[in-house]
Every structure is written in C-alpha cells, then in structure tokens.
Amino acid sequence: MSGVLPLSFREDEPFIGAGNGDSLAIEMEQETSTSTSSGGSSRKKNSRLKCFGVDLSPDNVAVAMVYFVQGVLGLARLAVSFYLKDDLHLDPAETAVVTGFSALPWLVKPLYGFISDSIPLFGYRRRSYLVLSGLLGALSWSLMATFVDSKYGAACCILLGSFSVAFSDVVVDSMVVERARGESQSVSGSLQSLCWGSSAFGGIVSSYFSGSLVDAYGVRFVFGVTALLPLITSAVAVLVKEQRVIGQARGPNVPLGNSSFLKSSKENIIQLWNAVRQPNVFLPTVFIFLWQATPQSDSAMFFFTTNKLGFTPEFLGRVKLVTSVASLAGVGLYNGFLKNVPLRKIFLATTVTGTVLGMTQVFLVTGLSRQFGISDEWFAIGDSLILTVLSQASFMPVLVLAAKLCPEGMEATLFATLMSISNGGNVLGGLIGAGLTQIFGVTKDKFDNLAALIILCNLSSLLPLPLLHLLPRDDSDTASKVKM
Numbered sequence: 001m002s003g004v005l006p007l008s009f010r011e012d013e014p015f016i017g018a019g020n021g022d023s024l025a026i027e028m029e030q031e032t033s034t035s036t037s038s039g040g041s042s043r044k045k046n047s048r049l050k051c052f053g054v055d056l057s058p059d060n061v062a063v064a065m066v067y068f069v070q071g072v073l074g075l076a077r078l079a080v081s082f083y084l085k086d087d088l089h090l091d092p093a094e095t096a097v098v099t100g101f102s103a104l105p106w107l108v109k110p111l112y113g114f115i116s117d118s119i120p121l122f123g124y125r126r127r128s129y130l131v132l133s134g135l136l137g138a139l140s141w142s143l144m145a146t147f148v149d150s151k152y153g154a155a156c157c158i159l160l161g162s163f164s165v166a167f168s169d170v171v172v173d174s175m176v177v178e179r180a181r182g183e184s185q186s187v188s189g190s191l192q193s194l195c196w197g198s199s200a201f202g203g204i205v206s207s208y209f210s211g212s213l214v215d216a217y218g219v220r221f222v223f224g225v226t227a228l229l230p231l232i233t234s235a236v237a238v239l240v241k242e243q244r245v246i247g248q249a250r251g252p253n254v255p256l257g258n259s260s261f262l263k264s265s266k267e268n269i270i271q272l273w274n275a276v277r278q279p280n281v282f283l284p285t286v287f288i289f290l291w292q293a294t295p296q297s298d299s300a301m302f303f304f305t306t307n308k309l310g311f312t313p314e315f316l317g318r319v320k321l322v323t324s325v326a327s328l329a330g331v332g333l334y335n336g337f338l339k340n341v342p343l344r345k346i347f348l349a350t351t352v353t354g355t356v357l358g359m360t361q362v363f364l365v366t367g368l369s370r371q372f373g374i375s376d377e378w379f380a381i382g383d384s385l386i387l388t389v390l391s392q393a394s395f396m397p398v399l400v401l402a403a404k405l406c407p408e409g410m411e412a413t414l415f416a417t418l419m420s421i422s423n424g425g426n427v428l429g430g431l432i433g434a435g436l437t438q439i440f441g442v443t444k445d446k447f448d449n450l451a452a453l454i455i456l457c458n459l460s461s462l463l464p465l466p467l468l469h470l471l472p473r474d475d476s477d478t479a480s481k482v483k484m
Contacts, residue, residue, distance in 0.1 A: 062239040063172045064198040066130070069232050070165055071202025074324070076141065078210045078316055079222040080158065081302055087219065088151050091444045096299040096434035098155050103430075105163035106423040109416035112170040114268060120245040129171050130237035137164035137230025145223035161230075168233050170416045175240075177402075177415045192399045193335040196392065200331055203324035211317020275414055283470040285421050288398055290464040291347070292425030295433040297457045300442045300450055304365065307444055309376050322381050323388040330392025343397045343471045350394035351461055357386055358458040362451045398422060401472070433457060 049056045056064070084090045084098060121128035140161035148154050176191050213222050275281055305311045311319075338346055360383055363369040369379040402418040436456065440449040 058239040059175060059241050060194070062130075062236045063175055064194055065236040065239075066168050066172045066233050067195045067198040068202040069229055070169065071199035071204075071324070072206045072229055073137075073161075073165065073226060074203045074320065075206035075210045075213075075229070076144075076222055076226040078313055078320065079214050079219040079226075080154075082214060082306075082313060083219045084151070084154065085303065085306065085444070088154065090151060092299045092303045092442055093434045093438045094151070095302075096430055096437065098151060098158070099299065100427050100430045100434070101155050102158040102162050103423065103427045105159065105166040107420050107427065109166055109170050109420040109423070110272070110414075112167045113174065113414075113416035116167075116171055116174060118268065123244040124242055125245070126171050126175070126240050126242050127237045130168055130240065131234040133164045133168035133171070134230040134232070134234030134237075136167075137161050137233070138227050140164065141223050141227035141230070145220050145227060164230060173415050173419070192396055193331050193339075196396065196399070197328060197331045197335075200324060200328035200392070203327060204321065207320035207324040208317045210320055211313040211315065214313035214317075272414060272417065276417060280472065281418075284401055284472065285418055287464060287467050287470040288401075288418075288422050289425040290467065291351075292422050293428045293432070294460040294463065295436055295457045296429050297433055297437070297450075297453050298430075299434065300437050300447075300453060301361065303442075303444050304447050304450055305380065308447055309364075311377070311380070315377060319381055319384055323384050326385045326388035327392045330389040331396065333389060333393045334396040338393060338396075339400070342473060343401060344468045344473065346394060346397050347468060347471065348465060350390050351465060354387060354390045354394070355458050355461045357383070357390070358461070359455060361454050365447065365451045365454065 081095070084095050090098065116125055116129055119125075121132070137160075140157045144154065144157045144161075148157050172195075176195060210222070213225070276285070305316075363372075364376060364379050364383070369376065402415055402422075436453055440453045442450050442453060
C-alpha cells in the first residue's frame, strides 16, 4: 500500500484482554480473591502486571520480547541502506530488488509453521526453534560486519537474517493466535497491540542510534552491534511454558521417514487447503494481497533525500525515532479507538487519508514546501510521522482478522499462510515500484520524474477499494468459525 508507508501452549495461562479504553501504559491491577474454609474466609490480593490489557505471564513476556527484537533490529536498517548505496554503489531500482529479494523468507512462512507444528526439535516445538532462530540471526549480521563485500553476499546475509526473524515470528504468532481463537475483536486487538506495541518500542530504542552510529563508526560497526540482538530471542526461549514431547528423549526429532508423520503431513496440507479455500478466508485474503501489492517509491525517495537534499544518517536516525514513536501511536490509536470499528471503515478511512497525505511528498520533491516557509527537514519529519500512524493503524486489523480465522491445531500454519500472502503482496508492490522507477528514469542522481512516480504510486493505493465488500461486515462475521 503506497499511500501509507509499510509490516506448546497451556490453557491455564491464557492471554487476558481488556475492553474499550485500555490504557497504553502498563497498569497495575489489584484483584481480590476470596477463599472459604470451615473456620471462615480470607482474602488474598494478587498483583498482576498488565500491558495493553494483557497479563504479562512468562509466555506473554517471551512473545513480547521476540517482537521487541524485531523492532530493535531496525538498528541496522539505515546502515544497510547506506551500505548498498555508498559502499556497493547500487542505484534505486537495484536497491529495491535487493530489498525485495531479502523479503523472500517471509513468503514461505507456512512452511515454518508446518515445521514448528509437526516436527519437534530436541523435544520442543517452540523453544528449540526460537533458540535456533536467534543463533542464525547473530550469524548473518556477524558475516555482514566482517566478510561481506559484494551485492550478492549482502543479499544472501540479509536473506539469512530475514529468515531467522521470519521463523521466530511464526513461532510466537502461533502462541498468539491460539489465545485469540474464539475471542472478540476487542480482545484479539489487545493481543495484537501487545505484540506490535513491543515491536514499536524496540524501534524507538534503536531508531536514533541507527543513524548516529553510522555517522560516528560506520556501517560495519553497526552490523557488529546488531549481531548481538538476535541472541535475546534465544535467551527468552526458556520462558516459554511447553511440555516436552513424550517419547522423544534426546536429539533433534525429525521423523521424516515415519509413515505416521507422512500421513499427518498429508492431512495437515488437506486441512490447510480446506481452510484457505473457504469464502470467509479466501475473499478477505484476496483483498489484503491486492491492498498490499500497490507500487511503492520508498527506494527512490531515500536516494532523493540523501543525494539531493543531503540528509545525513544522523538526521535520518531522528526521522526513524519519530516514525517509531508514531508506530506506537498507531497501535494506541487502534487499541483505544478503532478495534471495535468495522474493518471496512478502517481500511477505507486510512487508505484514502494516507493517499492524500502521501501526495504531499511532491511538495518536498518540487521544493514547494520551502515556499511555505517549511524546511525540508521539518517537512520530512511531519510527513513521516502522520503516514506511519496511519500505516500501523490500518495494518492492525489485518493481523486481527488473520488470527481469528485460524482453526485449532493449525494456528502457526494457517496464520503464517495468510501473513505470507500479505507479505507477497508487499514484495510485489516493491518490485512493481522498482520497475516504475526504472521506467520513469529515476536514478541515484536524476530525479526529474520522481514527482510523477510518487503521484502514480499513491493513486494506485485507491485501486483495491472497490473490493472492500470482500471483507467481513462486522465482528460477528470475523469471529465465525472456520469449518474443518
């Protein structure tokens, strides 16, 4: 969507969501329980720490920390962009292609969900994969900090890092959607708010330093620091409350030659297909894919702001700080005011508003903002802030809808399938944007047609709106069970 910038279990410890008006801040809630005995009654006061209305049990803390790591890994985002532009001397179209290539692991998330659900690793379906994901992420950024010196090597390392984040994302998403199943849109919204609020907080923590560290120490140093962050994912795996798989005492449990495993795999594939092809799953998924598949001009704008306007890494770090705060504000906007609003209205309002405001980037490109007395720096900050709030607020319903459509027993696989389709649309939009960048002749030092490219990309965001009827009308439609 170009108009808005683009994102085992125990039943005795469920996520507990709150209703309308949940506070964004962590709140202490005192609950009094009464116990009765033959001699009388006594009261116990239990203090529960909550965030976004969700109890912070060990499982939930692990989920929040994995999302926090996803956000804090933004520390290397600017470093990667400047590395591709300045060290490898790629043009905007090539940069967009490399970025799209690095997103490929997010397109096969159903495979990770199937592996996590079906193949215990060292007796665990969640813990072990979180540990492995963290180690692979640390390896990828370590290679970027030391040996990589070509666009192919960079693409492969970024791909590996992306794979590690995508796999850990599938594991914790399965924990979220199991608790969201059968809940109201409000409760499901609280669960997703915890996840994406944690990610936004991670982005805030790393955002400013993502630019200042590049300015002070260079991209290799930033890659080295980033290599330490995925290890947090490995560490919090111990918080996951999961029963060891019975009968699997030692070693990696990968029973690929077992006939029962093959039979189970076939049944899971059939179950997945039966779920996806149902109208209440398939039709909303088609809309989400098309909504995400509209072209983007982000790479071209990055080259314009750095090569033409002279924005430094340190300043872009400040912009990233603002957008990280804005992302958290977008989560708060949805959690506080929009999670009970019909999906169609949210998509319509945010898409139209985002398209109109996205057009204002033309003012920056043509210099009109300066004629109104607004500096390029302040205009860029304000524009990014507003668009990011809209982006996050519009993406939250996608997550809620996908989580509530997942049937019992296939939480990770189906949710991953729906998210992969959404990610596929986003990647396609990026590749279309790269092609349009090439067609319009926008290069690293030529921006004559950039304004036209921005206008076209933003107007294309309106194209999926006639298909809004594919989305469920209200919460009762969204909460309908998927028949298996």
